[in-house]
Amino acid sequence: MTRQEFTALRDFVYTKSGIFFAESKQYFLENRLSRRLGDLNLSSYMAYLDLLQGPRGREELKLLFIEVTTNETSFWRNPPQIEAFQKVVMPEVAQLVRARGASRIRMWSAACSSGEEPYTLAMVAAECQDSVLRGLTVEIVATDISERVLEQARTAVYGSYTLRNLSPQQMAQHLVRAEGDNFAVKANLKAMVQLRHFNLVDYQDYRNLGTFDVIFCRNVLIYFDDAVKGKVIKGFHEQLASRSYLMVGHSESIHAFNTGFELIHFSKAMGYRKRT
Ligand SMILES: C[S@@+](CC[C@H](N)C(=O)[O-])C[C@H]1O[C@@H](n2cnc3c(N)ncnc32)[C@H](O)[C@@H]1O
Structure with a gap:
């Protein structure tokens, strides 16, 4: 891949997905896209770009989105943050929902990868259904740009590595044994999760998803530059109900764009709450 090819493809990927590859990531992009060149029998990266634009x-x-995304995830990822969600965010949000006379809590797992994050949120909801959530229903909209991971999420069958943070009690409560050494997510959790393709740079489409009480957008902002991050966070702000929460990854700060949120410190984790 020449530097010129890299720049042209990098700019194309950025425009379509918000994912920004710095010069130091040329090898990564080349490595991922060489597979497509091989499969398509194309002789150059410029020919591949022509195909993308044709x-x-x-x-x-x-297929490009499948290649350029990094989909690493796991159940109960960043346990202190999930515990804060369970102990602080969920009760607070349930109270807000009741106070406005509603009976449904809506959550968005934006960039859900293969489903571990939305099914984790569903587990938390199931575990407090008879206490904090009594009388309320939960709807989790789970979206990603990669059709491949969405397909895995729909199948909802997982190997033991991604389940490593779950306790034996949680394994028994939420999963059933599947083929080989795999485990399938139980139907009550699957029923809470709606999987949809959604590209976070399609800013004008956010409003079609409706209003949310919690948005999880973890470990994806790191792939965006400041211009895209700013617009994504503005979009989240507009889709959140008053005093509702945005949870980002532990290495991600939205401080620079954080006009309408207050930073909330939990025990060993953080989140952002819409100010008004
Ligand atoms: C590292 S995974 C994070 C998954 C999960 N949120 C977690 O923290 O475990 C990042 C995900 O972001 C998705 N992604 C990247 N760019 C996106 C975009 N523009 N719109 C929607 N999803 C995107 C990728 O496909 C990938 O599945």
Whole structure:
């Protein structure tokens, strides 16, 4: 891949997905895209870019997104943050929902990868259904740009490594044994989760998802530059109900764009609450 090819493809990926590859990531992009070149029998990266911009571009774009995304995730990822969600955020949000006379809590797992995050939120909800959530229903909208991980999320069958943070009690409560050494998520959790394709740079489409009481957007802002981060956070702010929460990854700060949120410190974790 020449530097010129890298720049052209990098800019294309950035425009379509917000994912920004610095010069130091040229090797990563080349490595990921060489697979597509091989499969398509193309002789150069410029020919690949032409294909992306041509009549077959829409279909190829889906495969490009699969190649350029990093989908690492696991159940109960960042346990202190999930515990804060369980002990502080969920009770607070349940109270807000009741106070406005509603009976449904809506959450968004924005960039849900293969489903571990939304199913973790569903586990938390199931575990407090008879206490904090009594009389309330929970709807979790889970979205990602990669069709491949969404397909895995729909299947909802997982190996033991991604389940490593769950206790034996949680394994028994929320999963059933599947083929081989795998485990399948139980139907009551799957029923809470709606999986949808959604690209976070399609800012004008956020409002189609409706209003949320909690948004989890963890470990994806790191792939965006400040211009994209600012617009994504503005979009989240607009879709959150008053005094509701945005939870980002532990290495991600939205401080620079944080006009409408207050930073909330939990025990060993943080979150952002919409100010008004
Ligand atoms: C590292 S995973 C994080 C998964 C999960 N939120 C977690 O923290 O475990 C990042 C995910 O962001 C998704 N992603 C990247 N760019 C996106 C975009 N523009 N719109 C929606 N999802 C995107 C990727 O496909 C990937 O599944």
